[in-house]
Amino acid sequence: MRQTILGVVFVAALSVPSHADDALPFKEADLDASVAAAMQAFETPGVSVGVVKDGKLVFSKGYGIANVETGAPVTPDTIFGIASHTKAYTAAALAMLIDEGKLSWNDRVIDHIPEFRMSDAWVTREFTIKDLLTHRSGLDLGAGDLLIFPEVETSRQEIIMAMRHLKPVSSFRDKFDYDNLLYIIAGEVVGRVSGMPWEEFIEKRIFAPLQMDSCRALPEGLSADAPRAYPHMTVDGKLTVTKFDKGDPTTAAGSINCSLTDHAKWVAVQLNGGKMADGTPLFSEARHKEMWTPITPLGGDAFGRPPYNTHFKSYGLGWFLDDMNGQLHVYHSGGLIGMVTYTNLLPEESLGVIVFTNNMNGYTMRSLTNELLDAYLGVDNGDWVEQSKKDYAERLANADKVVAEAKAAASGAKSKAQKADAYTGTYRDAWYGDMVVTAEKGKLRMTSKRSAQLKGDMVHFNRDTFIVRWDDRTLDADAYATFQFGPDGKPTKVEMKPVSPLTDFSFDFQHLDLQRVQE
Structure with a gap:
């Protein structure tokens, strides 16, 4: 069994909350206790939690440590790799170019990247910008991701040329299978249409106007003294700092690094229909609605799944979509080696919940997110940390059993290998x-x-x-x-x-x- 973390450190927010504790539908002390329990149960060294309500960051707080080797604390200004949250930024970049009349969701990819090829000629001809963003290409889950993980040197052009060799497992536009490589190609479309590399577009056209000063499109752009959260994995029962993922291969699929404080500004724009705090549109309301329109169904039971009576699950353009107790729920997670993050929006409540963590265990972020969503929805679904602990224990036990059986079979192998x-x-x-x-x-x-x-x-x-x-x-x-x-x-x-x-x-x-x- 994995070693749990002892001596959890709590660090209060430096700049917020801006509202009194009694103005929130949850008690800070209760959240603190849940965070402590989750960090202990799921071996999480550090957590950053934020709530955006009515356009403002009404609560933010850092817990634990950014690096187990240095003991540096996590604060709301600690910079995390937000991984696949990047996909929504890439979709927004394309939306901005559509607003400028330079692009259409239904443009064919080959009209902007002539050398683009899928394995099938007809699919290649029909493949649109929208198809790059909606996980319905026919490729398998994560197909080709070894081109970007772990610690690789792969150019964007190599990724474009590799697509033709990846074999489909389903029909084009038939079903959902999550991918990363096609988002990288979407970023290349941004670059070729705008005349500036994807990372430059993101920083100049999104980060700069929103004053997201801590954020970088590529982690290589962070200064050596930036207050970064380090990725952690459990190795032989010990929590261990691991290597940062290189940003350049992942680019438009998952390379953005950002503090919770600054990512909250992006969340506020999303909840405001694409408008910045002064009312200036970053992208139009029409594009905003398009990005939040269900396109690719995720399948499964559609008859009131607990605990939120959910009737549909789908993917739009850079966002997952479903319903929670009759309300639209917009969300995305992000995962890098040793780091997972989560953003959840309830637009009708003008609510955003953000949880960043620096280990690869998703139970911490999901437990805390659901607790905060429950508080704002006024429902009681029980103790999310305790429920997650049971599920986590079962998954670990199953995985440990499989690995132990493999080791035993290897050590006791009776059939001999060749020379x-x-x-x-x-x-x-x-x-x-x-x-x-x-x-x-x-x-x-x-x-x-x-x-x-x-x-x-x-x-x-x-x-x-x-x-x-x-x-x-x-x-x-x-x-x-x-x-x-x-x-x-x-x-x-x-x-x-x-x-x-x-x-x-x-x-x-x-x-x-x-x-x-x-x-």
Whole structure:
């Protein structure tokens, strides 16, 4: 079982709340207790919580620490990587260009990026700007994400050229499967149409007018002394600082870094129909409505799902959409290695709830968000932290069992592998590149030529299947690697899949088609 955090530190907000505690529908002391319980239960070193109401940040507070190695406190001005919240900013950038008459949601992507190709010629011709944003391309969940995670050097042009090699798992526009790469291409559309790179557009056209001074479109733009929250993972029972994700590969899909204080300004614009505090539109009301219009259904039961009597779930343009007790609910989460964040809007209440955390456990952000939403909706759905603890314990127990069984099978493997040299060689995927298998003193290692983090020993599991144990234990992404052989007895390919069911979909290796390169 994972080690829990002791000695949680609480740090009060530096600039807000601007309203008295009795003006809020929740008691600050009660929220403090819930945060403490969540941080303890879900191994979360630091949390930043904010509430936007009627255009103002009425509550904000930092809890815990930004870095377990330094003990630096979290405040509302601590900068977090907000990951997929970036998608709403990218959708807004396109909306602004549409307002200027430079673009249409229904423009074909190839009219702006002529070299863009999907695997099917008809899909390529029909693929629109709207399709880039709505997760209905036919590609699988997270397809191609190994081009951007973990710690890779991939250019935007490489991503554009890689799309043609990714195989669909469903029909075009048929179903929802979350993706990242198409948002990066949407950012490239912003760049080509506006005449400035996506990151420059975001900073000049959104951050500057909203005075979001802490925010950077790419983390590389942050100063060395910026008050950053560091990502954390639990490794061998110990909470450990891990590497920051590089922003440039993810760009328009997930590279923005921002403090809660400044992200709240963006939330206020969203709740105000696209208008800034002085009434000037950042984007038009028409575009605002389009971004909040359901486009891609998420499926599932549509008959009053508890606890909020939810009847639909869908994706719009950069936002998830559903209903909570009869009200429109607009939301998005963001996840990086070692950091998850959450923004929830109830437009009819003119309410936004923001929770940023610096570990990869989503239970903290969801528990605290639901508690605050319940307070404003005037409902009692019980203790969200306690409910989440049960679910978390079950998921951990299941994952630990699966991993333990894999380790036991590997250590007690009765079927022998072939000699190590039988597996060595370069294995190439058309969109990803090369994985190289080498042998040293009879032991195998796998090394990615794209990601510096993906290198590790291969432990025999069964017959021609091995478990790759990555040297960087913060990844929590050990993988099975199964070799296939041709009639001549030589390896032809290797297939990979994650050992743990908790491995993030962005680096689960299942979309790789690694064919051995003939030497």
